[in-house]
Amino acid sequence: MNSVLHRESFAFSARVLGALFWYAPDSAEAAPLVTALSTTDWAADWPLSSEQLQPVVEILQAPADEPLPEAWQRLFIGPYALPAPPWGSVWLDRESVLFGDSTLALRQWMRDNAITVEAQQNEPEDHFGTLLMLAAWLSENGRDDARDALLAQHLLPWSQRFLSVLEQEAQHPFYSALAQLARLTLESWRTALPVPVAKKPLYR
Secondary structure (H helix, E strand, O other): OOHHHOHHHHHHHHHHHHHHHHOOOOOOOOHHHHHHHOOOHHHHHOOOOHHHHHHHHHHHOOOOOOOHHHHHHHHHOOOOOOOOOOEHHHHHOOOOOOOOHHHHHHHHHHHHOOOOOOOOOOOOOOEHHHHHHHHHHHHHOOOHHHHHHHHHHHHHHHHHHHHHHHHHHOOOHHHHHHHHHHHHHHHHHHHHOOOOOOOOOOOO
């Protein structure tokens, strides 16, 4: 198997990215990761080449006028319209709604695979960060087939569009760089996947 999808390497990158997208940057879960990315040491452990990572490292070193927690609130919580909503159904459903048909399909797939996610405040299961952490958990528990199916059917069909828009619209160096890092990482997963990625129409 391609080293990109090696269990430990995959789980590490998927869990880090998932936490940074899901948790507030000043939370106990994400704050140590934010601190780590403010250095250059992390790049040596990331499963991408130094040439790919160098632009990301440089952007992460750039100063920002907006405090990071405020940027996270603006980009992922609201109250105003989010420039790049992190839920799959917003991109996959014709009406761009939460809890759309694609979310229901994901729920059915999770039931079929005996997977339970503890949702917070009726949060849709197709949040980008949640799906990454679920993929990491599947990899850590040796469920490579389920991990590959999750990526191919429920994450990769829409995630590159979401990340491209976020990278362009973030207006903050940390989240612009994070989107670029995630986009490059997920593209490497796509290349290494032993199953084809589902082709689905995008509505944003």
